[in-house]
Amino acid sequence: xxxxxxxPRHKVTETGTPVTLRCHQTENHRYMYWYRQDPGHxxxxxxxxxxxxxxxxxxxxxxxxxxxxxxxxxxxxxESATSSxxxxxxxxxxxxxxxxxxxxxxxxxxxxx
Amino acid sequence: RKEVxxxxxxxxxxEGATVAFNCTYSNSAxxxxxxxxxxxxxxxKLLMSVYSSGNEDGRFTAQLNRASQYIxxxxxxxxxSDSATYxxxxxxxxxxxxxxxxxxGTELSVKP
Numbered sequence: 001x002x003x004x005x006x007x008p009r010h011k012v013t014e015t016g017t018p019v020t021l022r023c024h025q026t027e028n029h030r031y032m033y034w035y036r037q038d039p040g041h042x043x044x045x046x047x048x049x050x051x052x053x054x055x056x057x058x059x060x061x062x063x064x065x066x067x068x069x070x071x072x073x074x075x076x077x078x079e080s081a082t083s084s085x086x087x088x089x090x091x092x093x094x095x096x097x098x099x100x101x102x103x104x105x106x107x108x109x110x111x112x113x
Numbered sequence: 114r115k116e117v118x119x120x121x122x123x124x125x126x127x128e129g130a131t132v133a134f135n136c137t138y139s140n141s142a143x144x145x146x147x148x149x150x151x152x153x154x155x156x157x158k159l160l161m162s163v164y165s166s167g168n169e170d171g172r173f174t175a176q177l178n179r180a181s182q183y184i185x186x187x188x189x190x191x192x193x194s195d196s197a198t199y200x201x202x203x204x205x206x207x208x209x210x211x212x213x214x215x216x217x218g219t220e221l222s223v224k225p
Contacts, residue, residue, distance in 0.1 A: 045213075099144065103159065
């Protein structure tokens with residue numbers, strides 16, 4: 001158990017509204033990641049962080065921003081949600097670095113209507 | 114060519130069968146390889162890392178062929194509880210961006 005929680009676990013929101021998803025870890029790991037998973041695409045990296053206030057973009061970062069003001073929390077914000085952002089969002093941590101095994105939180109199912 | 118390619122399946126096998134999944138990757142500089150298991154509507158969970166010499170964990174055997182750039186996962190004596198989607202994962206080296214690339218997964222269904 002990597003001690004990762006995500007909140008909320010389910011959310012339905014309307015197009016154009018801002019949405020923030022939270023990832024919380026209890027073991028002070030340096031590296032944290034946000035992915036989205038959609039049928040036919042597998043897991044795609046949105047943003048990642050390698051420390052407090054150190055973040056970088058992944059392959060599908062448009063329309064998303066992140067913040068990491070504390071080691072234990074990594075927030076993903078959809079500035080103005082669109083229907084194409086309906087997805088399952090997973091947070092992950094890695095212990096050894098960006099090229100090593102990652103451990104995932106339980107996921108957030110987001111529906112944008 | 115996709116960075117990581119897997120046969121999506123589904124593989125439908127009876128209990129007790131042996132089943133093998135293959136995965137190919139495009140980046141010859143990749144150094145880290147993993148198999149994850151994902152149950153329906155759940156998070157991916159690390160099944161095993163794949164080492165150059167191949168490795169075994171109970172009924173599961175992983176092999177790496179660097180020359181041909183493919184990874185395999187063999188499951189012996191399949192159980193009903195093995196039904197899941199199996200994700201092949203390969204790293205992009207740090208000097209090329211440094212991240213993990215996930216295959217789309219191979220679905221396995223083990224029947225009584």
